[in-house]
Amino acid sequence: MQPSRSYLVLIGLTLVYAALLANALVGYINVRQLYDNDRWVIHTYDVIHAINHLFFTVTDLETAQRGYVTTGDKSFLTHYENSLSEVDNALQHLTKVVEDNSERRQDIAELRQQVSAKLEAIREIVAVRQSSGFDSAQ
Numbered sequence: 001m002q003p004s005r006s007y008l009v010l011i012g013l014t015l016v017y018a019a020l021l022a023n024a025l026v027g028y029i030n031v032r033q034l035y036d037n038d039r040w041v042i043h044t045y046d047v048i049h050a051i052n053h054l055f056f057t058v059t060d061l062e063t064a065q066r067g068y069v070t071t072g073d074k075s076f077l078t079h080y081e082n083s084l085s086e087v088d089n090a091l092q093h094l095t096k097v098v099e100d101n102s103e104r105r106q107d108i109a110e111l112r113q114q115v116s117a118k119l120e121a122i123r124e125i126v127a128v129r130q131s132s133g134f135d136s137a138q
Contacts, residue, residue: 047104050097054090058118061087065122069129080126084119091115
């Protein structure tokens with residue numbers, strides 16, 4: 001006995017609906033994965049931006065220090081003081097951005113030590129310039 005025509009149509013429609021449901025499920029999973037990937041890309045750009053901000057802030061600090069040491073112009077000290085506080089803010093922001101990654105937190109702790117050593121060297125040069133003049137600060 002052969003299946004009736006309406007039974008075959010019902011089986012065909014069921015298969016089409018199952019395929020549509022499977023397609024919708026795969027589409028949902030892919031969109032969800034794209035969303036997660038996009039979130040990580042944005043996070044990575046945030047980290048890169050925070051690192052660049054710290055780098056340029058330290059560069060500004062060095063520039064102000066060199067300007068003061070070279071010219072003795074006190075206006076460079078204002079820029080120097082502003083940059084000092086901005087370096088701390090940039091480090092705090094970078095620490096906050098990577099707080100979800102324990103490996104990067106360790107890297108930031110090491111970076112913080114290196115930046116502190118650099119800041120101490122810069123402070124020392126400025127202090128020598130203030131107390132002993134240009135020739136001693138070179």
